[in-house]
Amino acid sequence: MADQPHDGHVPAPVQRKAVADTGVLVAAIRAHESTRDDRLFTDPYAARLAGTAGLAMLERMVADVGERSTTQIVVRTRFWDEALLRATGTVRQVVILAAGLDARAYRLAWPAGTTVFEIDQPAVIAAKAELLAGERPRCVRVAVGVDLADAWAGVLTSAGFDPARPTVWLIEGLLQYLDEAAVHALFAQVDALSAAGSVLLYDIVGKALMEAPFMATLLRSMAEQGSPWLFATDAPGELAAVHGWSSRVTDVAEPGHAWGRSSAPAAPLDAAGVPRGYFVEAVKPGAEPAIAGSSHTSWPG
Template identity: 70%
Template sequence: MTGEAVARTAVLVAAIRADESRRDRPLFEDPFAARLAGEAGRKMLARMVAEAGERSTAQIVVRTRFWDEALLRATQTVRQVVILAAGLDARAYRLAWPPGTTVIEVDQPAVIAAKDGVLAGEQPRCHRVSLGADLAGDWSAALTDAGLDPSAPTAWLIEGLLQYLDGDAVHRLFARVHALSAPGSVLLYDVVSAALLTAPEMTGLLASMEAQGSPWLFGIDAPGELAESLGWTATVTDVAEPGAAFGRWPDAATGGGFFVEAHKGPNGQR
């Protein structure tokens, strides 16, 4: 997946969040999303819905609300947050973070620069640190140089990223997170099932993503194992469960994707 394709994906997600924020009863309100998406994002969203249908946006909407709640829950006990592949996410500006929270956003330098430019003059609701780094490389030193304290618990969010990586890259990413996490850390991530990558109903969406240079490469049917294999304790939620609870899932079928909340216990190995 090229850097340009990553940037386009971030713009598309911002457009979906902007569209949700305009609903009468939105699952969340993101007053920055429309600016971040721009006209390019609106056109991308219209094209994706035309090709793949309205359901193609449901998982992004549901996961945004789900991770909003999970992050605020995690920061009741953890004061540093790292959002990997943060894209055009505006949580640092829109969530009611507890006092003393630091949020470090990591993404490609061009994506970080674009977001910083659009939101210049806005006041984040936490201590925000933006870090331009290539997540395909070794970004650990850059993150600690940016202020991460590996001796203190961290809440990590990996949102909407794993399906774009190959299996080796996924496992390297988790190993780096694990090495930087003190006991008491929380790891939040979403991932699609392996079965979803070949499901007939996904043909339109998968073709659309591949055409824009961001094909889906990775899925797993036992998503908790990504963290559990490193000694974390994981709770797995099928995306359809909160989707139905929020009244925003189109049918009773499983969602084909998972949300995982993992905790590193007091005896976790660094």
């Protein structure tokens, strides 16, 4: 399939590096979670991927804004772990966009025949290959070194991706770093590459959350690192719905409360002005939703 034109609304080179560096911090958060007695997941590779630099970044962040700042990343890791395994019950082609130092190819119990494509900048792909040398993934793992600012669709198909087959897409922890035009361009490209029955998983920062006074310190810290948050929305399902996908939206606080990481239950989704983040699971019409059966919310309709 031909690459879709990209309008250039992507992070500048310096920001791209800073966004890549956040992968080290996320790996440190996963490593720390893996040491807890009440851990929501175990990532045996996270400490190695984070290294001393990542652990130092985590220590500084916790000192600046508190450990609560790591909760959303911990909850989203568990949430997407479960969603990916549900979706690959019927769809065996997976693409993780801006995969960073994600180790799911190595640690999840993928169904037989699953192929996981990991897309990220070539330097990130190379660093992970070095850090995980000798480890065997639990799926067919295909590392694709290309920046999402470039013509990545052609590189992906050249690596063996088949746009005629349904795909499970994961966009995790990325969208807040893109401006609105880049977000819409990314969703258009994913839609163009997706066969009927494909599943799209993504998380979004709510606009009310980004504008909340208690977020000021964290936002300032991210900006100082060169990775400012640029995008937020309180209509997260619309990003997929505009392309005809059916969306199911979950407030991050809902699984967070169920798993003991949020003290208060989630407010109703139709309550306006509530600071929150969102998980979205969407399916492209043409086949039965591969994501039905979640205990958190009901499928629309």
